[in-house]
Amino acid sequence: MTAKSAAAAARATVYGYPRQGQGRELKKAVEGYWKGRVDADALRATAAELRRANWRQLAETGVHEVPTGDFSYYDHVLDTSVMVGAIPARHRAAAERDPLDGYFAMARGTQDMAPLEMTKWFDTNYHYLVPELGPDTVFTADSGKQVGEFREALALGLTARPVLVGPVTYLLLAKPAPGVAADFDPLTLLDRLLPVYAEVLADLRAAGTEWAQLDEPALVQDRTPAELNAAERAYRELGMLTDRPKLLVASYFDRLGDALPVLAKAPVEGLALDFTESAAAHLDALAAVGGLPGKRLIAGVVDGRNIWVNDLTKSLATLGTLLGLADRVDVAASCSLLHVPLDAAAERDIEPQILRWLAFARQKTREIVTLAKGLAQGTDAISAQLAANRADLASRAGSPITRDPAVRARTAAVTDADARRSQPYGERTTAQRARLGLPLLPTTTIGSFPQTAELRTARADLRANRIDTAGYEERIRAEIGEVISFQEKTGLDVLVHGEPERNDMVQYFAEQLNGYLATQHGWVQSYGTRYVRPPILAGDISRPEPMTVRWTTYAQTLTSRPVKGMLTGPVTMLAWSFVRDDQPLGDTARQVALALRDEVNDLEAGGTSVIQVDEPALRETLPLRVADREAYLAWATEAFRLTTAGVRPDTQIHTHMCYAEFGDIVQAIDDLDADVISLEAARSHMQVARELAGHGYPREAGPGVYDIHSPRVPGADEAAALLRKGLEAIPPERLWVNPDCGLKTRGWPETRASLEHLVAAARTVREEL
Ligand code: GLN
Numbered sequence: 001m002t003a004k005s006a007a008a009a010a011r012a013t014v015y016g017y018p019r020q021g022q023g024r025e026l027k028k029a030v031e032g033y034w035k036g037r038v039d040a041d042a043l044r045a046t047a048a049e050l051r052r053a054n055w056r057q058l059a060e061t062g063v064h065e066v067p068t069g070d071f072s073y074y075d076h077v078l079d080t081s082v083m084v085g086a087i088p089a090r091h092r093a094a095a096e097r098d099p100l101d102g103y104f105a106m107a108r109g110t111q112d113m114a115p116l117e118m119t120k121w122f123d124t125n126y127h128y129l130v131p132e133l134g135p136d137t138v139f140t141a142d143s144g145k146q147v148g149e150f151r152e153a154l155a156l157g158l159t160a161r162p163v164l165v166g167p168v169t170y171l172l173l174a175k176p177a178p179g180v181a182a183d184f185d186p187l188t189l190l191d192r193l194l195p196v197y198a199e200v201l202a203d204l205r206a207a208g209t210e211w212a213q214l215d216e217p218a219l220v221q222d223r224t225p226a227e228l229n230a231a232e233r234a235y236r237e238l239g240m241l242t243d244r245p246k247l248l249v250a251s252y253f254d255r256l257g258d259a260l261p262v263l264a265k266a267p268v269e270g271l272a273l274d275f276t277e278s279a280a281a282h283l284d285a286l287a288a289v290g291g292l293p294g295k296r297l298i299a300g301v302v303d304g305r306n307i308w309v310n311d312l313t314k315s316l317a318t319l320g321t322l323l324g325l326a327d328r329v330d331v332a333a334s335c336s337l338l339h340v341p342l343d344a345a346a347e348r349d350i351e352p353q354i355l356r357w358l359a360f361a362r363q364k365t366r367e368i369v370t371l372a373k374g375l376a377q378g379t380d381a382i383s384a385q386l387a388a389n390r391a392d393l394a395s396r397a398g399s400p401i402t403r404d405p406a407v408r409a410r411t412a413a414v415t416d417a418d419a420r421r422s423q424p425y426g427e428r429t430t431a432q433r434a435r436l437g438l439p440l441l442p443t444t445t446i447g448s449f450p451q452t453a454e455l456r457t458a459r460a461d462l463r464a465n466r467i468d469t470a471g472y473e474e475r476i477r478a479e480i481g482e483v484i485s486f487q488e489k490t491g492l493d494v495l496v497h498g499e500p501e502r503n504d505m506v507q508y509f510a511e512q513l514n515g516y517l518a519t520q521h522g523w524v525q526s527y528g529t530r531y532v533r534p535p536i537l538a539g540d541i542s543r544p545e546p547m548t549v550r551w552t553t554y555a556q557t558l559t560s561r562p563v564k565g566m567l568t569g570p571v572t573m574l575a576w577s578f579v580r581d582d583q584p585l586g587d588t589a590r591q592v593a594l595a596l597r598d599e600v601n602d603l604e605a606g607g608t609s610v611i612q613v614d615e616p617a618l619r620e621t622l623p624l625r626v627a628d629r630e631a632y633l634a635w636a637t638e639a640f641r642l643t644t645a646g647v648r649p650d651t652q653i654h655t656h657m658c659y660a661e662f663g664d665i666v667q668a669i670d671d672l673d674a675d676v677i678s679l680e681a682a683r684s685h686m687q688v689a690r691e692l693a694g695h696g697y698p699r700e701a702g703p704g705v706y707d708i709h710s711p712r713v714p715g716a717d718e719a720a721a722l723l724r725k726g727l728e729a730i731p732p733e734r735l736w737v738n739p740d741c742g743l744k745t746r747g748w749p750e751t752r753a754s755l756e757h758l759v760a761a762a763r764t765v766r767e768e769l
């Protein structure tokens, strides 16, 4: 096919769409079902209506081929486990009694049955349920959901393309089931899994499917030769089937790397590639394998993970370059639109001028349609859209929000010394010990105390003007008073004010920083029925005034023990927000760091001797490819040091991270140059303490001895046993005693009892030293 006919055939498509509906109807229906207020038929009807509404909207916007099977009551990886019959033994009886209840049991567990483990979907903030597999796993095909949803779209007269998690990615995301040897490799099940995929594909074909999409995002990560081999084998076998739809293998979140030649040679009819992440490298790689002659290429040129308007002119140029490289070039977002909110037009509080810079799922769909039209009919056919797009981009580039000269001057003037504390760690600790006078095994918490219904009501009252700011702040002060007196009475050593004034650890700061934007309806699925509204890093960041100082200093007036100041670190501020696409992430991180540095310095000036800067997202933002990690860790650790390095040697800097697996970033954690780190450890029986020690980590550390993810109260003996385990790895001068994470999701009764036990455990173990 010539480039010209490839262009003429260009079509618009997407891989997936936000599931929740404009008013989060899906969340309401699913949670209503859990509570017994909505019956199964009503839940199914709501879901079907949401799917129909989405498809209609896509089709009306001009999308030629709509996705099916991307919808989910909870998670599409869980749906895949059901599709291939990988239902854990403990959930099987429930699933046989009632498939829907069995499904939710796998997702959320029941009174006496643990759910599947949940973890992050690549480097997004979406969480999937981890398949549990073992040598005894028997796969069986259940194509009901895929075929059913495909038929629904067909009934509307639409061209539809079922989207499935591909078999290689499915196995690479799985883990050994409980009781199975930890070194069991799920990929060894490929030969058993492929016939099940073959059956599902045959069922789809029988239902009239022309094209089916198999998502293989795991292939954008570094893969071993054995894994690449498995991909090669999988697509050779599926490709050789006779009774199947045409196959499109989709990759996203990065470039394909070594998997590109494998898939380019595979006997499948199409590939979908991400042209937003390192587009140039991808183009070169595609040219190097000789293009995709005879194949369909779907080019993801609209960023599916960000909320900025596309540069249509630039995307058209990329698409133009691709024309000679494939039989047919279609246009899409880089990944499913699941990761962006539904509709920017729903935002009423964002200035119209700024709203023009934003594109959520609906707006992105329009961009895709426009690009496909431009490709097929020439730029004249979309000249009005191109002109409007250029004006929007110019408005953004030229806005004082985008470029604040004062912020630019300040970041440009940063020196190495700004990111270095005035004394090395070894010398500072002496000064800090003298100033703080803490016992061995000092006790503390991670920051938040229970966010009670009263606190939430107070915030709602303030928003609804039922109380004024003074009334609200009075309630916050009262809460701080209670939290401080509880901690004193319980005998904790380093106290906190409890964070009662914070709605969310990122949003609270975003609302107070210049350059950040909040949305009213910008919900994005985090997991199951949990949706978050990430703030938008829209422009240059600065801090107009102190954000936390008065709460921390107020708390300090109530006690003679040190009260720890609490901030969210720059990397986490980026990771849980939508980031700018017009400058390197490191530049944005540096701006946020300088704003936070002012806060750290003001806390110190206000008399705060211990300041904690939380970085729970440091590891999750780690790039998917190892080669990209060094550069990331360089700017990430610099941003943390820039935030914290302006304090005196005798001011103690803490950091906190909520995970237990960090073996690959121990060096980076050391590079933060914090004085104390607290980590999650209770569930893994202090595994982190051993790991830190194994890596020769030289600083003070508080591996958690109280698992705050469950209402269970650990006994004092249990906490003491964990401490003794900790002491096997970390010497008493460097071991802290604290819970795994903040207590905001816990109730007061269990918090009270657990912290009393934690302090008792510390006292018992101190006696033994
Ligand atoms: N300081 C925060 C809190 O205690 C930390 C939360 C987190 O790490 N996710 O809630």
Ligand code: ZN
Pocket: 446, 616, 656, 657, 658, 740, 741, 742
């Ligand atoms: Zn945490």
